[in-house]
Amino acid sequence: MKVLVLGSGVIGVTSAWYLQEAGHEVTVVDRQPAPAMETSFANAGEISPGYASPWAAPGIPAKAMKWLFMQHAPLILRPRADMAMMRWLFAMLRNCTAERYAINKRRMVRVAEYSRDRLIDLRHSTGIAYDERMQGTLQLFRDAKQLDGMAKDIEVLAADGVPFEVLDRAGCIAIEPGLANSAAPIAGGLRLPNDETGDCFKFTNALAKLAAARGVTFIQNRTIEGLTSEKGKITGVVTDGGVMTADAYVVATGPHSPQIVKSLGLKVPVFPVKGYSITVPITNAARAPESTLLDESYKVAITRLGDRIRVGGMAEISGYNNALPEARRATLEHSVGTLFPGAGDLSAASYWSGLRPMTPDSTPIIGPTRYPNLFLNTGHGTLGWTMACGSGRIIADIVSGHTPNIEVEDLALSRYN
Template sequence: MRVCVLGAGVVGLTSAYQLARDGHDVTILEGRDGAALETSFANGGQLSYSYVAPLADPSVLPHLPAWLLQRDSALRFVPRLDVQQWRWCLSFLLACRGSRARQTAMEMLQLGALSRDALHELVQREAIDFNYVRNGKLVVYRDAQAFDAARRKMAYLAAAGSDQRALDAAACVALEPALERAQPLLAGGIHTPSEEAGDCYTFGVALAGLLQARYGVAIHYATPVESMIIEAAEAVAARTPHGEIRADAFVVALGNGSAPLLRTLGVRLPMYPLTGYSLTLPGTPGHAPRVSVTDLHRKVVYAPLGERLRIAGMVEIAGMSVAQRERRLALLRRQAQEIFPDAGDYAVAETWCGHRPATPDSKPLLGATPYRNLWLNTGHGALGFTLACGSARVIADAIAGRTPPLDLGAYSWQR
């Protein structure tokens, strides 16, 4: 079967990999000049399979006024004359209901476990170097009540297969000595040994090369998809500035570009861009963390990528605006120096601002559309790298007519 994948971010590339492994003739269309140049370019770098809980949760509701009104808060809402923004926010509030949030968390843990296994299989089979480490993750808490709540939640996660340990502040420093100067700030931490890290951009570039060289996948860069050509409720071609690309099936993995494309076909995807920021700096041996660390109070993540340290965080509900870029990056730098003051040379850090394609309940959009051969694999928010391999396997199963290992209805665009 000829399958055309729209998008060469980590989600599109892993989709193409699974489809090519199934023996399909695969083509990728990408609007940028190379692979993984959008949200995949400089994300947090953590592969956190046990930390895929939705942002929409009852616990966030008491914090919303402060988060949304304070200029230095981790989560900021910048109101716009944008119906999509307000519709997304209302759906987010509805998704914060306790029973729904718990069900969503279990569904995402299932997808996370599937993705972990799929990535492990890919790494074992293919020679891809992307600073991949199985280094574990330490979530540190500054507030004793938040730490107590996290310890209570450990039993819930253990039922889903997570192996975790609660550590006091001294034990956190013993595990990750780079936290020594931050010890007075800490109430404790939760350590998950099974978590991993890697460079998503390097992974994407390497996988794109592998797809071309070993699996015969054709990748057309600088080829944006302008529209889909539909005949008799079936997609027959993707229209690009360079002509029409015909295929037997199409996979939409365009991130934020998915919603406007599908809107022209009468399909309204519940997605909105959430802006995030990152710094990448050369790490100082002995002072940069070697375990992945999440500072839950600041909502900032730290991932070692070889000799570099990736620092990422913040969520802005502001559309595609980058008006706050410099101020937010400066804030991220200050917050990082607060917990890891000697981790590296912050003055030479590479900076990034990106827009994560997010759904209100944090679950990606996977599976069928009203058009028989047009499939969705998009809307992964900040979890694209973590969930990409599992999502790709699900889509490949669906296209092949195999029963996917999870309920696709839970990931429907109509849920």
């Protein structure tokens, strides 16, 4: 079967990889000159199944009001006269209950754990390299109130059989020795030993090369303008280079997925939530992080990627823009500078922003649509890298008519009906 995959970020490329493994003739189309040039380019670098948690959580509305007045706020809201933004915000607020949080977190952990296992298999079968490390993730709490608040996450982790460790300050320093140089308060931490790290951009491009060697066609610099349909089926993809046709179509265009399918009457509740990162060259390895540390106070991830430190995070709801305000960079520098002082040259850091495709319940949309030959693999929010291999394998199974190895019915677009 001929399959067109729209989008060459980490979700599109992993989808293409598993589709060709399933025996399909696969073509990937993207507007960028190379894979992973947008959301997948410089993300935080962590592969953290255990930390797969919804942004929509009990207490978030009250916290959001407090964050609005913080100098280094983890959430930035720039409301506009935009009905899509308003609908998405209201839908997110409806998910800020304990019941919905537990349901959504279990969905996310299910996909993320499955994805981590598929990544391990892929690494073993191909030898793919991407500055990977397998030393776990440490969620660090600067004050006791944050430490006390992790109970709900521990309950879900325990129920799902995800290994974890609760650490005091000394335990955190034992895991991340660079913290010994920090004067910041450290109340404790939650460590997830099975989590991994790696450079998503390097991985995506390396996998694209492997896929191309196996027959996947990549068409870059091709803008996707929309989809055409007839008699209830998709008949083609309209691009600036002409109409492209296939037997099946997979939309993996991240935050731009709603616009791609809008003309078909499909409402995909994905909205761009902007994130920021800096990439810092390491100048003192002994002071640098060993793996990934999640600074709970600022919702910032600090990750070791070879001879660099990737510092990424925050959530800015401001629509489709890639501006780089100095205030956001200051927050990233403050987080890494106070926890790992002297580890890297902040003045030489590169600065980047990307648009994460976020659903109101933080769970990705993976599966069929009412068009029998159109499938979605989008809405992964901050966890596209964590969930990529699992999502790619799931969508390949669904397109092929096979039953995936995990429950996927509640991941489809139909759950919003």
